[in-house]
Amino acid sequence: MTVNSRRKFLSQCLRGGLGVAALSAMQLRFMQSVLAAEQQPFNDYKALVCIFLSGGNDSLNMLIPQSGESLQFYQQARQQLAISGALALQPKHSVDDGIALHPSLAPLLPYFEQRNLAIVSAVGSLVQPITKAEYLSASAVKPQHLFSHNDQQNTWMRGREPEIVNHGWGGQMLELLYQQPDFASCISLAGSNLWQSGQAINPFGLTSAGVPELQASRKSDLRSNVIRQASRSLMGSQTHALGQYYGKINENAVERSIVIRQALQQAPEFTELFPSGNTLAAQLRKVAQLISAKDSLDVKRQVFFVRMGGFDTHGDQLQLHPVLLAKVAEAMAGFQQAIEASGNSNNVTSFTMSDFGRTLSTNGNGTDHGWAGHQLVMGGAVKGGDIYGAVPQQRLGGDRDVGAGRIIPNFANEQYFATLAQWFGLTTAQSLQLFPNLANFNQTNLAFV
Template sequence: MTVKKRREFLELCLKGGVSLAALTSTQLMALEGLVSQSQFDDNKALVCVFLMGGNDSSNMLLPLVDEPLQHYLDSRQSLAVTDSITLNPLSQIYGGVGLHPSLEPLHSLFLQQRLAAVGGIGSIIAPTSKAAYKSKSVPLPKHLFSHNDQQATWMQGREKASLNYGWGGRLLEMLQSSSNFASNISLAGSNLWQTATGSNPFALSQQGITKIYAYDSDSTARLALRAELEKMFANATHPLGNAYAQKMTRAISNTEHLNSLLESATDFSDQFSDTSLSKKLAAVARTLSVRSQLGVNRQLFFVTMGGFDTHDDQNTRHPALLSELATGLAEFDSALSELGLQNNVTTFTMSEFGRTLSSNGDGTDHGWAGNQLVMGGAVKGGDIYGTLMEQRLGNEFDVGAGRLIPQVANEQYFATLAKWFGASDSDLLDLFPNLGNFNQHTLDIFG
């Protein structure tokens, strides 16, 4: 076969769904090496739902009465929500707290104590006051209100650095003595959160099944293409070509193996809505249903939901986004219940920052502190952890336009999740080096 034809074969295969991410070492194990060596005999999974764009999470949890409500109405003006659903968290909160009406599907989960909120989270390196912020007498994160920089900070688990890995991928490396492609699955392609020093996530399509052009039918043309491709791999003699051939072969084997399991996995098609988020979470549920056949007892899943950069038309766009989020999470919780996995799976949100309390006329601009959600049977739900921050312009944590200084470091939030997953105290300090600046390393979210 000529070089040109070989290149064409490779291009056809790559166009068929074997992406560059499919060639990473987490996927490149031979099928006989599927079982990971782990120190744990239980099963746990973390499912990250990243709300891309910076969610206006202040409008997720709202004051109900008295002075806090009046401050909220004055600050948020045309963006204020006045028909919230009353929550009764276990911890008493001055002014009460309500849930955005578009999050109604999550209300029952909160009442059943399988959902918690964490307030006042953001990217900080050390406890920070307004005076310290203005005088720069404490270290401050760089590029605070930049999408790319703050997304990287949240995924890396520390101030953005040259380190090319995220806290999720590194956490897996710490807990497993050998890798397994099925431990690290993304429904959003390659991402920093799941990337470790020597591996990337295994990418699934939104439907869960990943098609490989040369392998998805028994037509004469496809069979010929597959035979030629395998012949080319078998005959590779150059060290680089041989390494590539081995990696591609293993990636294809892993993909076919997972596809065959998913074909017979639990069908949740009637239990999830026809939105992008729900489809992705349905694929996660299907994959979790075959976990025992994959030989893994620790898994990471990464799902994204875009559209949260609401500089305009927020009163229309944001409620629709929250409705999709709440519906997808509630459907996922129901699927986990059916699988008997509620106590084994913790689902949590991340977003690069909150948004300003003040309106720009039709929406909000990039902010700082925000609120996040944590869902699962292991969660001490029905409560709000961290600090539910006062929504008042000019308050003691407002550095301008209602950009609020976080009272909970995102590293404390990450450390809480990582500890539940199995990380030791020393692991936490390795993953999140700024924890040493805080008196409390983790939050009391889990029982």
Template sequence: MTTYNGKSRRAFLSLCLKGGASVAALTSLQLQALSNTLNNESLTDYKALVCIFLHGGSDSLNMLVPTSGQHRTNYEQSRQNLVVNDVINLTTKTQFEGGVGLHPSMASLTPLFDNGQLAFVGGVGTLIAPTSLVDYQNKAVSLPGHLFSHNDQQATWMHGQEKISLNTGWGARMLERLNQHSAFTSNISLAGSNPWQSGVQTSPYALSRTGVMKINPLSGYQPQVDHVKSIIDRLLQTHTNSPIQDAYASRLGRSISNVQNMNNLLEQAPVLTTQFSDNDLSQQLAAVAKSLSISSQTTSQRQIFFVSLGGFDTHDEQLTKQPALLSTLATALSEFQSALNELALQNSVTTFTMSDFGRTLTSNGDGTDHGWAGNQLLMGGAVNGGDVHGAMLDQLVGGPLDVGGGRLIPQFSNEQYFAPIAKWFGLSEAEVHELFPNSMNFDAFTLPLFNS
């Protein structure tokens, strides 16, 4: 029996099938590696989406706060010891009673907001149909399942609708509808496997923070990529009685070729003058920027990227944790947009946030608990920036939007947030409604998130 590094062919494939971290990154490419190139002639432009998921449930109602009048009074009474002072007054296109103040830790975003490359989407959350407090109390409308549950609400945001039996994410489904899923470079994650990028015919290519993948299929064995590729090629020449092993060897070999091709392209990437900080989110976005810099050398007319920042489940120490988190987010966003401007891709790339849910208005003494409505960020040259789209919710405990404990009912559904993004990406209105079925219960395109 043929052996490699003292291991039999069967043992080698078994190890590959079990998969470690690096092999998992390769196996996510199995379908992509075997897909035929599809006709992309219908798309004549290039666009990319970068999703930043804020894991844990961001207290985004404390990111945008009222600055004056009764709304400020309600906010201070509700937030108690968590009140944010010294906020940055934003001049928004839409006028809001009580004004709009940005958390001082996000000061680095004000130039982007002022020059129209950044917008906020306010009062948004998971909904199936428009819901009032009376509707909620009387169970008069369908409600999202397992509200205030991390896993369930993360899944709803990433799937784009209630999960039920759905196992695909709306990012992946967009690529498939646009016939942009065959190239492995169309679907890239810097934060591992996730539902948003998982489809029937596509799953994310896992890219490392350095932008270079390594192949480590054997424990304790650190081969060069070319060496591993030669092993796979030799394995392919020896057939077994196991179609699964033969098919897997073939797919793994093609996946390794994808890694080689990606690494070769990234080695030719231009050196950016934009400097990225050494925090984790900035480094993820630096790798995205590096990948975007070689986009013209790939066959992808559409690309989606996924990055994440954790730590937003601020049940305690919120006064310490939240400023640090928001500062990291703002810094990374401003650096990334600077890199896009440098690459002349500012109008072709849109960056947006998602999170599990908002948080309670009431303080638990040292933090907040799981809530519902919140605010999101949208960034890019195509964005209708310098404004808050949606609603600045009155942060009033016991008010007409409070279902209990300061959990506010969203006034705009997450599907109303997703719909304009999907349309900008290239889907028709009919395709958007098919992608997000509950959007039929709302005015799906009421939020003018993009410049016409």
């Protein structure tokens, strides 16, 4: 059998043409690897790691003006939430009145100085460029449901305005590169999520403790035994279509768990690089382990998803937000150290997303739902040590404040996503297909990576 005819045979098997139900899980795994290598002949490895900060991170308060009018406007707007003791930054492109980093982000300062960390300024949901006058007069198209947590989380994960079909740009990106992405190319440490959901792929989930056991296979109570016996009976049916389907799903789940467990067994622990008691750090440690074992998984492109909550800081922000930022900084710094230690720094880019930024004005102890926010991008391929886009003045009533200190973005989130996607391997044409509003903006690539 020639190479082409063998690949045709394997392709037909995987697509149901030659009795998939008769194949073992390990045979399926082998054939998936062959097809993946055939579909997209990448010679290099790349991974994107999405760090989602749920609740709306007050990221404008991560960059603090140092002097002049900018500092005065900031203090007037932020009042008791104004940050002192910020860490001076020297970006490649200077910022009027100087700029500094929130002191809780101190673990990330060395990476900015080493040019492995970039800050993308004032990113938010946009359909097209819009001015304050256009926004207030409704003479330009506004994004839908701007200040709603659920809607904006979905918009950031989907990569576009709301649609009936829910697919995310992480999963769809893989499907544009591969006809049938390997399950190991899409891994979540934070459960199911829209960002990694495609038409034919969903994330393989594990926890910071590793691969969870299948519930029905490990519980020993009477009810579970009854369910397990019924499941085995159904799975054993070769004539019942539902039994065949259920059996194959269960078999694949078991086999995939084995594959990931074996990969993790080969990986370094990296325990000393990550702080204990930090759930985001625990998730990123597991991602670093999987990336270090990438050769055993035989994939050239991977997307990972981790999540940290608590950023809906309507109250007690002065106490809560510094703690949250410190955990993010410690986790990201530990992750970058682990990636560098495994020799993968140039091939892995981590980046933040969040529902939205928050208002400049306070409600007494916290902030309300806003619009634009700063995002962090880290990795050896990142053109770091700089702030991309003008840092907006934190000025109430300014020319970019549409009300209560909600700041119009510099960049559409689709521009941010497309830059990451093009580094990952998408063409400009594929980016325009994935992010349809991208065509409304002058830049399809922000060149931070």
